[in-house]
Amino acid sequence: MEPAASPPSELQLVVQFEATAREDLRVGFAPSSEASNDSSEDAEKHKKAHIEWKYEVAVGTSGNTELVWRKSASGRTKEVDLARVFTGRTCSTQEFVAYWVVADVKSGSFSFGVGAQVGQDVLSTVQDPDFVNVTETAFTSWDSPVSIRGIQVRGVYEGQTEALAAANIAAFPPPRPMVRADPLGKEDLLTPEQRQQYETEYAASKRRAERFGAPFAPPDIKKFLDPREVRKLQRTGAIMPGFSTGIDITSQEEQSKREQRMKRFDTPQFAVEYTAETAKALEQGMTQVEWAEKQRDQEKLRARAQKFGLSAEEDRSQVVPTGIKPASAKVRRERCDVKAPIVEGQTVVFRDDALHMYSLDEKFQQVRTSDVMDYFVGYGPAYVEWFNDSSCTVVFQDNFTAARALVALSQEIPPQTLKQKKEKTGASGEDVDMADAEASADDSAMAMEVEEEVEVPDVEFNRSQWHLGNPIGSQTQPRDKKWRVLLRKATDDDFPPEKLPKKGMYHSRGSQRHDARGGRRRNDREYGSSSRRRGGSRAHPYGEFREDRHGEEPSRSRRRNKNDDRDTGKPSKRIRVNPDGSINIVRDEQAAFSEPASESKPADVPKSEPAPAVE
Known part of the structure; x- marks a missing residue:
């Protein structure tokens, strides 16, 4: 009796899906779980507990700007980055975006791209010399909601010539050299000068690789951008240059319109200049005579x-009230004034879409990000960038809103002065005859130096054009507790440079640390901390389990709590199935597998037929 023919070997794994997400969409890959003849529930749980997710592609990390390939390594917090590519915007909350992933077993490589067709619009390709064959896939996000639909997972096997050719990573075109303003790459954020610099460096790197026989690695396109622009892109909600809504109340055109309306409706003459003082006077019904x-x-x-x-x-x-003296020397040092122009005589360039806030009082740390957002709640703030304990920058949704907020929430401050000590040489109390002046030159030694305080203009303060803002409160403090603040238009220097992420964050949870009171959020992806440092157990990104990478039995000594967020084999309550067949994953320390919500097993790969979309 002849032995049964072995099934054909899987050469490629193809995953296609559509998703909407704000940022940080993740697709994980794992080898097949251990086979077991025992079909009991305990055996099934034991089998799932040994699933090890080996690879992950994170789309839209670092504020929807990068794509990262990662591989798990030995140890509980040690993962390695196989590749990190600065792509620009790759996730969208406005519409579903089609994605595809190919895992090539033969070449040990992965490829990820955008579009309904596999091989179309490649974003990144990576090769692993120690490739581990993967047959299962799962989807998750970091801490933001994501909707996924149309999931297809299929294997490509020996003998399927057309399918192998369509998923041949070696035949895919290289990624387009661009910084995307949208996931489909319709607009490039690179300027012509930056693109020319990149193409020159690209050609030089390729020549060096061919000359020395080394593998070619394209230059990092991020280094051709201004670091401050990179930082602004990394902040979710950053607006594109030139985006504006409403009207510019400070423009000459708007002032001309106000003059015409003033004549038409007999408005007081002082209303032509729109300031907080004139707006208050109009609200009180003040006439031109009363104003004068x-x-x-x-x-x-x-x-x-x-x-x-x-x-x-x-x-x-x-x-304007005069209580603008900082509460302490420390608070004064944390004031960020506008820097003087490099070329003398140049005007200071302010940003139209951002304001800088500075507190004059101590313990401004008690004011949280949510408090600052509430302070500007009627003006559409996009995000807050903290500088130090006393300063932060607030970015708005468009260019005109920041000016309106500055006028409505603050008052102009007249030019300020500083007291400086001046050395003055005074004569002695005795009168000296002019004829004897030369003979008694030594009498000048009787003169004494006295110190005198004089007032001089505060150049840095006046150059910054500070305004005295309305006091700000905190949700965590009594209502009568307020902090004095100064406001001004922000400059490009008010945005800190990019903060590079640290290693060891692949499995760490709680990336955006903040308490229920809406405090300042600490990005653990930047600081490299994880939940274990705060006494919590490490959570796995694709479902909680206690893996054993050294062949030992999983530890069962920890006492389980009914609220433990662990994989129990039951349907997840955080997966919602929509009427159109799409699924919503609500990120809260839990993930969803690529299969119907009534099951929690990883998606098995069929031999030839595509897996049906999630119902």
Whole structure:
């Protein structure tokens, strides 16, 4: 009796799906689980506990700007990056985007791209010399919701000539050299100059590789961008240059329109200049005569204060409150003034879409990101970038909103002065006859140096054009607890450079650390910390299990709690099936496998027929 013919070997694994996500969509790959003849529930759990996810492609990491290939290694927190590519925007929350992944067993390589056709629009290709054959796949995200539909997982086997040719990674075109403004690559964020620099470096690297017989690695396109632009892109919600809505209340055109409306509706003349003071006067119904009288009274008070040498606190002509002195030397050091232009005479270039906030008081750490967002709630803030304990930059959804927020929430501050010590040489108390001046030159030694304080303009403060903002509170503090703040338009220097991620973060959870009160969120992907450092158990990105990479039995000594987020073999409550057949994965320390919600097994690969889409 002849032995049964062995099944054909799988040469390629092809995965296709569509997804919508804000960022950090992940696809994991694992070898087949251990075969077992025991079909009991305990055996099934034991089998699942030994699933080891070997590879992962993370799409839209670092604020929807990068694509990363990772491979698990020995140890519980040691994973290696096989490749990291700066792609630009690859995830979208507006519409479903088609993706495909190919794992080539023969060449030991992976390829990932965008589009409905495999091999179309390649984003990244990576090769692993120690390739591990994978047959199962799973989907998850870091901590943001993701919707997935149309999942197809199929294997390509020996003898399937057409299918092998269609999924041949070696025949795929190279990735397009661009920084995507959208997942489909319709717009490139590279400027012509940056593209020319990249193409020159690309050609030089290729010549060097051919000359020395070394493998060719294209240059990192990210280094041709301004680091500040990279940092802004990495912040989810960053807007594209030039995007604007509403009206620019500071433009000459808008001022001309206000003049015409003023004549038409008999509006007071002072309303032409739109400031917080004029807006308040209009709200109070002040006429032009009353406005002029108020200005004359203030001018009289100002002249009186100057005549009698009154201090700023005693000067009642001040329109803006004068309590702008920092609470301590530390707080003063944390004030970020606008830098002087490199070329003398140049004007300072401010950003139209961002404001910089600085607190004059101590313990500003008690004000959280959510408090700052609530402060600007009526003006569509996009995100907050913290500089230090006293300063942060707030970016808005468009260019005009920031100007409106500055006018509505703050008051202009008149030019400020500083007190500096001036050395003055004074004569002695004795009178000296002019005729004897030369003979008594030594008498000048009787002169004494006295120190005198003089007021000089505060150049840095005045150049920054600070405004006194409305006091800000905190949800975690009593309502009467407020912090004094200064506001100004932000510059490009108010954005810190890119923060490179550290190793050992593949399995760490809680990437965006913040408490229920909406505190400042610490990005553990940047700081390299994980949940284990805070006393928690490490969670696996594709479902909780206690893997054993050294051949030992899984530890069962830990006492289970009914709220433990572990894989129990039951349907996940965090997977929702939509009427159109798509699925929603709600990210909360749990992941979904690429199969119907009524099951929790990884997706098995059929031999030739595509797996049906998730119902």
